[in-house]
Amino acid sequence: MESLATTPLTDWHRENGAKMAPFAGFDMPVQYKGIIIEHKHTRAKAGIFDICHMGEFKLVGPGAMEALNRVVSHDLTTLDPGKCRYGFLLNQSGGIMDDLIIYCLGRNEYMLVVNGACRGKDFDQIRASLSAGPVLTDISDETGKIDVQGPQSLAVLETLTGIKWNDLKYFNFEATDCLGFPMLVSRTGYTGELGYELYLPADKALTVWEKLAADERVEPVGLGARDTLRLEIGYPLYGQDLDEEHTPVEAGAGFFLKKESDYIGKSGLGTVRQMLVPLVIEGRRTARHHDEVCLPSGEKTGIVTSGSFAPSLGHCVALAYVRAEDAGTERFVIKTARVELEAKRTELPFYKDGTARMKV
Structure with a gap:
């Protein structure tokens, strides 16, 4: 049997009815009340995420x-x-x-x-x-990480800390000891919504989590909804959409590579064999990791890396690597275990109403 690591919050998850599963070597919560419920609550109010495994x-x-x-x-x-x-x-x-x-x-x-x-x-x-x-x-073992995400996350954070955080801009952070211990508050996240990531001593994580969970605006959110939330925005997941076989350019993230000076791997960025493309699939039938992606002629051109029903959109979305020369193709066919699905190339993000960059 696989021996899984735990986070400071694992016992709380189990005591509060979370469905658990292995992830990155940890015993992690997949869902509490249901993936779609948790997903929609985060889009509308605020969700909290145990990210202590990072x-x-x-x-x-x-x-x-x-x-x-x-x-x-x-x-x-x-x-x-x-x-x-x-x-x-x-x-x-x-x-x-x-x-x-x-x-x-x-x-x-x-x-x-x-x-x-x-x-x-x-x-x-x-x-x-x-x-x-x-x-x-x-410093991983001594560091806890809790994410607070959603349009009401600022109000929730201010209730927790008693401090106003309106001046904290996107991808900025601030250190504080307002709760009696060092904590770093970062305006970042993985959901596309206004949100904050809290870095704090691991032995303080449970206390902070329980205070957040007691807020009526907050629901705990598992890995299931975290995955659908990030996919709707088009954020890649390492081990699925990102790996050592593909470069950032091939993953559609070349715009992050603005540095002119040399660094490890820079010389390999000019080789582009495949490209990660966003696909829309009408209806509720979805593609899964490793499903084949074909041209309308039936010729295989790539594979799906991430796919799911998108609760905020009412249909399915997917990311897939296809041959670079086929990346501009408008329509594809995805071969699942049971059926063939028509897919249309689109642009990211799939969900365009996220509040991550909103002025607060």
């Missing part, structure tokens, strides 16, 4: 910016303290080892937030690639 590293010391800037795709020369940036850790050929957010805590002090399943390989790759001087530390 990995966090700290890099501190003289030359940290210059050293890290040679390892990741982020342009750290333009990242000021109090701001964070999304980007990639690549292998030598340009394939995506992980997607991550880097927080500039101060001059030569950074926090890197990586996917839980990639924690070990990311740490080894970064540490081996750094020059002497700055020190890389894995």
Whole structure:
């Protein structure tokens, strides 16, 4: 039997009726009241997510910016303290080892937030690639992470902390000890809605979670709705839409690669074999990971990486890698285990009414 890690909130999830399943080596909640209920509640009010399985590293010391800037795709020369940036850790050929957010805590002090399943390989790759001087530390086990997402998340956060957060801009963060312990509040998220990610001591996570869950505007949300929420916005998932066999350019994320200086994997970005394309499927029948994507002639051109019914839209959506020369094709056929589905190429995001960037 697989031995799964737990988060500081695992017992709470079980005690409150969550359906649990393995994810990234952790025992994680899939749903509480139901995926569609949790999805719609997050779009309308506020949902809270246990994201304690993520990995966090700290890099501190003289030359940290210059050293890290040679390892990741982020342009750290333009990242000021109090701001964070999304980007990639690549292998030598340009394939995506992980997607991550880097927080500039101060001059030569950074926090890197990586996917839980990639924690070990990311740490080894970064540490081996750094020059002497700055020190890389894995702080994952001592760090808890709770996401508060939805149009009412600002009001919920202000009730929790007793502080106004209106001035915190998108992809900015602020450190506070307003609850009696250090906490980093980041205006970021994975749902497309106004939201905040809270980084706090792992032993304080349960206390904060229970206070949030007691708010009548809040519902706990599992991995099921987290997946449908992110897919409606077109956010990729590592291990499905992102992997070491594809570059950020092929994943449709080339616009994040604005840095002119060299970094690991940059030389491999010019090779484009496949492209990740967004597809709309009418009705409730959906495509699944690894379903074949074919041209109208029946010739296979790629595979589905993510697919689901989109509760906010009333139909199904999918992301799929297809041959680069076929990426501009308007219509495809997806072969599922039982039926063939007609799919139409569209533009992201699928769901266009998200509040993530709204002025508050």
